[in-house]
Amino acid sequence: MNRNRGRSLLAVAICCAAVAAGVHAYDADWTAPQKPFRIYGNTYYVGSKGLSAILITSPRGNILIDGTLPENAKLIESNIRALGFKVQDIKLILNTHAHVDHAGAIAAIAHDSGAEVAASEEGAKAIMLGGDDPDDPQHGLAPFYPKIAHVRSVTDNETVRVGPLAVQAHYTPGHTPGSTSWTWTSCEERRCLSIAYVDSLSLLSVDGYRYNDPAHPERLAGFRQTLKTVAALPCDILVTPHPDAVDFLERAAARKAGEERDPLVDNQACKAYAVVGQHNLEQRIAKEAAQPAH
Numbered sequence: 001m002n003r004n005r006g007r008s009l010l011a012v013a014i015c016c017a018a019v020a021a022g023v024h025a026y027d028a029d030w031t032a033p034q035k036p037f038r039i040y041g042n043t044y045y046v047g048s049k050g051l052s053a054i055l056i057t058s059p060r061g062n063i064l065i066d067g068t069l070p071e072n073a074k075l076i077e078s079n080i081r082a083l084g085f086k087v088q089d090i091k092l093i094l095n096t097h098a099h100v101d102h103a104g105a106i107a108a109i110a111h112d113s114g115a116e117v118a119a120s121e122e123g124a125k126a127i128m129l130g131g132d133d134p135d136d137p138q139h140g141l142a143p144f145y146p147k148i149a150h151v152r153s154v155t156d157n158e159t160v161r162v163g164p165l166a167v168q169a170h171y172t173p174g175h176t177p178g179s180t181s182w183t184w185t186s187c188e189e190r191r192c193l194s195i196a197y198v199d200s201l202s203l204l205s206v207d208g209y210r211y212n213d214p215a216h217p218e219r220l221a222g223f224r225q226t227l228k229t230v231a232a233l234p235c236d237i238l239v240t241p242h243p244d245a246v247d248f249l250e251r252a253a254a255r256k257a258g259e260e261r262d263p264l265v266d267n268q269a270c271k272a273y274a275v276v277g278q279h280n281l282e283q284r285i286a287k288e289a290a291q292p293a294h
Contacts, residue, residue: 012078030101031071032270036079037252039264040193041186045252046079048072051101052243052257054197055080056184060163061091064115065182065197065240066104070145073088076105077112087113091162092150094154094169095119095175096199096241098126098133100143107146117151118160122178126152137205154180172230174211174277175200183234194234196270201230201240201277203284211287223281227274237271246273278290 029050036046039054047053051068053076062085068076077087090113095103098119106127110117119127127134130147133139154160155173167184179199185192203211203223211219243249251263266272 017024022168022292023112026069030069031075033075034079034249036083038083039190039239039252040195040262043184043186044083044203045202045239045243045249046076046083048075050242050244050246050269052197052239052241053079054239055083055085055090056165056167056186057085057089057152058163058165061164061165062089063092063160063165063167064090064109064113065094065167066096066102067093067109068280069101070104070108072111073105073108075220077107079109084162089113090115092160093162093245094167094182095123095127095269096181096197097179098123098131098136099138099176100131102241103127103131104143104145107148110148117148119151120180121153121180122173123180124153124178126176126178127151133176137176137203137209137211140206150219170229171202172226174226175202175204175217177222179226181230181233185234193236193265195234195237195239196233197239197241198230198270198273199234200235200245201226201273201280203280210288212285220281220285223277227277227281230277231274232270234259236267237264238266238269238273240273245276 029049032049034049042057044055046055047068054065055070055206056063079192081086093106093115127148128151131142131144143152154169159166159168168180172179172181181198183196186195238246240246254263
């Protein structure tokens with residue numbers, strides 16, 4: 001499950017280092033086209049090869065989660081049309097966390113679709129700032145992106161609705177203060193599965209930012225609660241903002257028509273992902289302990 005996790009973290013680190021040098025450089029997969037496909041039922045993958053965007057559909061309107069990079073807006077819209085859906089049928093756009101690689105294209109897609117945008121309270125603030133959020137651990141490294149004048153705030157455990165669609169927010173702070181995971185149910189015939197779109201569990205930051213800061217006990221406490229939340233999510237299929245973090249596209253490609261077993265279905269996946277997050281936390285605490293406090 002975690003074969004590519006190191007590669008994903010390295011790509012983010014390279015991006016941050018490039019931004020610090022004044023250059024916006026991304027992993028090539030982040031802008032590489034990916035053929036859209038059905039994940040399960042009315043849930044579809046419409047992102048790039050390296051960045052997830054998820055479409056949930058209904059006869060009364062659709063929900064999009066994440067927009068990826070600003071330059072990917074047309075790619076995502078093209079993927080949506082390739083599946084036979086209209087961009088204008090997107091009624092609500094949600095976000096996992098307000099970094100450029102997941103929120104950058106939201107303004108353009110919201111403009112083209114007329115959709116409302118919603119995120120956690122901290123996430124909404126950051127999107128309205130175009131990523132210029134001083135509370136972000138990566139503030140000063142992560143590039144800014146087009147601001148959105150109004151973003152609706154969604155509370156922890158709130159269920160947002162578009163027609164018959166019901167998607168529940170789960171605050172999972174750590175990667176950013178506003179990080180949010182989303183869960184919903186999709187059905188095929190009489191079989192319904194719980195889908196969890198779980199936010200990044202990496203702890204990356206600018207130099208000098210400390211998760212284990214006595215002046216900010218909410219940072220460690222929040223992430224520890226995040227790990228408990230993720231492990232307990234309803235989770236038959238796990239999707240993450242960086243698909244290579246859980247080998248998502250590889251497992252989707254391994255599906256074979258007519259086979260009963262689906263490589264994407266694993267009701268222990270969220271628990272396993274929380275274990276990865278715990279490892280990330282332990283590594284981060286050890287790293288901070290080895291460095292003098294500023």
